[in-house]
Amino acid sequence: MIPGRKHARLMFHGYTFKRYQVLVNGHVRWRCSKWHMGCRVSVKTNTEDPRAGILLIENIHNHERPTLVRNNEVYFLATKKKYPLLLFDKYTFKRQSILTSGGVIWYCSNRHYGCKAQVKSIQDSYVFGKIEHNHDPPRCTQLSNGTWIRTRKMKKYKPRKL
Structure with missing residues (x-):
């Protein structure tokens, strides 16, 4: 249930x-x-x-099973903005809306690039939804204190010519 x-x-x-x-x-x-x-x-x-x-x-279902996992594979990343990001299966999601049931709808952080992936979390115990991304996962690193941060690819240093 x-x-x-x-x-x-x-x-x-x-x-x-x-x-x-x-x-x-x-x-x-x-x-x-x-x-x-x-x-x-x-x-x-x-x-x-x-x-x-x-x-x-x-009858027989005409769709795929939803992906459903327990909370032990879900993390929250602190951001400089109001709400954290949800880290799930190496991808990050932004909070879209809170449902009256207490569940939360999350959209892929790259939605503005056309990614349609979205998940729904229920009482921080289950996550399920449409998880088909059109891009590679972002780089995220877990620190020694257990928190996660999103890291960016470093630009190569080019020395200036004098």
Whole structure:
């Protein structure tokens, strides 16, 4: 189970599902989180707790599984600006918006160069999203005190001619 805006989400075989309907007999129907994008997969469980058993799975997904990782691979980089950068999988992300559920949407730091990668973090525990970059990762270094900094490529020194 993953925290959601109103209700918890179901994670099954790497795909996420939103609670759709509680039936009279207590069974719960879940829809794929990409239902609005045309994925018509649904799951029926005995109760709201999926550990009680999954009864039925309908259809096949028409999209890839979302990438979901635990917080131990996510770091925050201090910046001179108001908000930190999120460092995830060697790439940096800028905070875009805070959701009412407490989650945060992050866009790739190179979005102004056309990179469409974005991730969503939920309660600083999970990160998932569209993580396909059109560029190489920036250079980041971890200091001895555990903090991360973004380093820039040094320009070669050219001595002046007199």
